[in-house]
Amino acid sequence: MKKLLVILFPFVAFTQVNNAEIQAEFTKLINAHRAEHGVAPLKTNADAQKAAKIQSDYLASTLRVENDQIKAIIGHIHPEFPRVSDRLEEANAVTAENFTTGENAAEFFNDNNPSSKDIANQLFEQWKASPGHNKNMLLGDYTQYGIAVSVSQTTITHTFPNTNTTYTTTYVMYSGVTVFLWPTN
Numbered sequence: 001m002k003k004l005l006v007i008l009f010p011f012v013a014f015t016q017v018n019n020a021e022i023q024a025e026f027t028k029l030i031n032a033h034r035a036e037h038g039v040a041p042l043k044t045n046a047d048a049q050k051a052a053k054i055q056s057d058y059l060a061s062t063l064r065v066e067n068d069q070i071k072a073i074i075g076h077i078h079p080e081f082p083r084v085s086d087r088l089e090e091a092n093a094v095t096a097e098n099f100t101t102g103e104n105a106a107e108f109f110n111d112n113n114p115s116s117k118d119i120a121n122q123l124f125e126q127w128k129a130s131p132g133h134n135k136n137m138l139l140g141d142y143t144q145y146g147i148a149v150s151v152s153q154t155t156i157t158h159t160f161p162n163t164n165t166t167y168t169t170t171y172v173m174y175s176g177v178t179v180f181l182w183p184t185n
Contacts, residue, residue: 021117026178030137040140043144048146051087059177063154099144108176146179151175
């Protein structure tokens, strides 16, 4: 009987994406979607994008290998800034005082180096397919938003001692977050 020895050498690295390009493309998609449903377009907001980046960076940082399985946290909780409003306050306290917040979060895996347009489209389609996330995208009370995407990857090396062969698998995860703003005044 041949035995398989798996040696895991997780390596997490962060790659960069062009969040300005992603936001420009996502803005086209979300505003076309809102127009189809008779909802006013969203304006982009730099503070909302900074708040989204706080969460997307955190989500990307959770990618890990556990018992030969790829694991990551996806959600709306952050250990230092538990609420979306906390992240917005970190970005700009004045903005946080004047807006109520909403948030969408998603992740997907793609090791083909997708373009900014592909990343925006992937996130848009995921959120559109989810009733709660789609509701956020179409809520007329939201007037501004920001989106940020962070990327992480982990590489696992498997070694077969009987044949002295090794192969490597790399998983690239894209964590996307939108923060929506609703004026309180």
